[in-house]
Amino acid sequence: MxxxxxxxxxxxxxSGAAQPMTALIAFSAFEGLGAGGLAVGAFWLIGAPVPPAASGAAARA
Incomplete structure (x- = not known):
């Protein structure tokens, strides 16, 4: 995390300090990869302690 x-x-x-547009695009993509990792990590941290039977996922499967 x-x-x-x-x-x-x-x-x-x-991204804030980028001068050319190509640098802005590249740094924004890099930032987006990090934000995607944070979202996945947050969902994993929330869901990891709850067993599937307690969350109701076993009933949907």
Whole structure:
């Protein structure tokens, strides 16, 4: 989680300081990869402690 948070922060800082449009696009993509990692990590952290039977996922499967 720390690496993805650093990726978002670093990408945002570099995007703000980018001069050419290609650098802005590249740093925004880098920031987006970090944000995607944060979203996946958050869902994993929320869902990991709950067993499927308790969450109702076993009934849907």
């Amino acid at each position: 720390d690496a993805t948070a650093c990726r978002v922060s670093s990408g945002g800082a570099h």
